[in-house]
Amino acid sequence: MERKNFLKSLVISAVSAPVILQACKKDSDSASPDATTTSSSTADGSAEGGCVVAPTETEGPFPTKQPASYVRSDITSDRTGYKLTIKITINNSSKSCAAVSGALVDIWHCDAEGNYSEYGGSGMQSTNYQLVHFLRGRQTTDANGLVTFTSIFPGWYSGRSTHIHVHVYNSSGTSLKVTQIAFPEGTGTAVAAVNGYSKGMSNYTYNKSDNVFSDDTAGVEIATVTGNTTDGFALSIALAVPA
Amino acid sequence: MAKRKIVLCYRKIIDVNSNKPWEKLVFNDSYMEFRMQVQNFAEVQTYPSYGELLSHVPEVKKLNHIVSGAVMNYIQQLNEVMPDILNNLGRRFLKFKTFQFEIINSHLHLKDKHQVSISFFSEPVLWYDTIDNYLLIGNEIPAESVVLTHLFQLQPYLSIYSVQMID
Numbered sequence: 001m002e003r004k005n006f007l008k009s010l011v012i013s014a015v016s017a018p019v020i021l022q023a024c025k026k027d028s029d030s031a032s033p034d035a036t037t038t039s040s041s042t043a044d045g046s047a048e049g050g051c052v053v054a055p056t057e058t059e060g061p062f063p064t065k066q067p068a069s070y071v072r073s074d075i076t077s078d079r080t081g082y083k084l085t086i087k088i089t090i091n092n093s094s095k096s097c098a099a100v101s102g103a104l105v106d107i108w109h110c111d112a113e114g115n116y117s118e119y120g121g122s123g124m125q126s127t128n129y130q131l132v133h134f135l136r137g138r139q140t141t142d143a144n145g146l147v148t149f150t151s152i153f154p155g156w157y158s159g160r161s162t163h164i165h166v167h168v169y170n171s172s173g174t175s176l177k178v179t180q181i182a183f184p185e186g187t188g189t190a191v192a193a194v195n196g197y198s199k200g201m202s203n204y205t206y207n208k209s210d211n212v213f214s215d216d217t218a219g220v221e222i223a224t225v226t227g228n229t230t231d232g233f234a235l236s237i238a239l240a241v242p243a
Numbered sequence: 244m245a246k247r248k249i250v251l252c253y254r255k256i257i258d259v260n261s262n263k264p265w266e267k268l269v270f271n272d273s274y275m276e277f278r279m280q281v282q283n284f285a286e287v288q289t290y291p292s293y294g295e296l297l298s299h300v301p302e303v304k305k306l307n308h309i310v311s312g313a314v315m316n317y318i319q320q321l322n323e324v325m326p327d328i329l330n331n332l333g334r335r336f337l338k339f340k341t342f343q344f345e346i347i348n349s350h351l352h353l354k355d356k357h358q359v360s361i362s363f364f365s366e367p368v369l370w371y372d373t374i375d376n377y378l379l380i381g382n383e384i385p386a387e388s389v390v391l392t393h394l395f396q397l398q399p400y401l402s403i404y405s406v407q408m409i410d
Binding site (some may be wrong): 053054055056062063064065066067068069070104106117124125132133136167169173174175178 | 264265268272275276278279282283308309311312313315316317319320329331332333334335341342343344362364
């Protein structure tokens with residue numbers, strides 16, 4: 001029992017001191033005949049001098065190139081809310097507003113309660129990858145400069161009006177534009193119909209008071225939003241970027 | 244000896260020197276994602292190195308989670324068995340369901356500065372005994388049954404993350 005405890009302590013110290021591990025391994029080999037069987041059987045393999053055995057198993061897994069988990073059109077994941085279809089057209093402000101094809105478009109927004117996926121991830125993540133990056137997506141523009149996402153109508157959080165973040169890149173991943181999409185407000189709008197989900201609209205920040213959108217007096221950041229809470233909503237906007 | 248329930252953690256470092264296919268894919272794709280996402284922070288133009296940027300803009304640490312989206316599908320390919328760590332029969336054996344992705348270093352322009360780690364956390368196992376430099380572990384099973392075990396050696400970057408005394 002004493003020896004076991006001694007060996008145990010060696011193993012624990014081995015984590016931080018591989019050099020000591022080697023020295024002690026020799027000691028324990030010579031001092032304990034009953035351990036020799038284990039040692040000698042591995043010595044024929046590759047476990048000499050504190051090394052571990054080399055892999056001896058069927059080759060694999062065979063990794064193949066995989067897209068980031070953001071590359072998807074439906075970004076809903078496990079979130080619930082009124083369905084929202086998002087259509088974004090990217091035009092080239094440096095080239096007479098011609099459609100930009102092959103651009104990467106990232107979008108992300110908060111869920112019905114106003115939470116983003118990226119703030120929950122400081123600790124361990126589960127291998128169930130579907131859940132942790134909810135409401136984030138990436139698509140590549142087609143010949144007409146269009147990308148389409150399926151999501152839910154965003155909720156809101158303190159200090160901001162309803163919005164969707166957009167980051168447009170060229171095909172090699174260089175940033176062309178970081179911007180946000182605002183929503184129309186007032187009677188008959190989607191924002192009024194959704195009514196802030198369970199939060200209601202008390203203390204809601206409207207576009208004119210929003211620190212991002214308040215300077216957009218021409219309304220170029222405000223999307224066209226149609227639909228209703230039964231059938232879902234459809235958002236469309238054209239964004240001009242210097243491509 | 245008293246039985247202990249332990250969780251093992253293996254921290255796999257991936258950088259420009261990693262040369263297995265899986266590691267290269269993780270290296271390249273996590274760098275691409277880092278480069279894309281870090282451009283959300285305008286300050287990166289002044290501080291292109293991740294470490295420097297982090298010290299000026301603490302919010303940048305959320306990139307750890309966001310960039311992990313680039314490696315999720317590669318984690319899936321491991322089928323919940325840790326890479327690299329072998330039992331004494333030469334097989335991979337440690338099951339995991341949780342992991343933590345971390346950007347150690349990176350740079351907006353210099354790919355060879357990119358270095359990430361993935362820490363794999365094992366499912367809880369019982370530590371039955373220690374033989375020579377090897378740990379004997381197995382799953383927890385009802386009393387009087389035969390326990391199938393794994394014998395393995397602690398090694399650099401493999402550690403015991405948590406321990407719970409059973410009896």
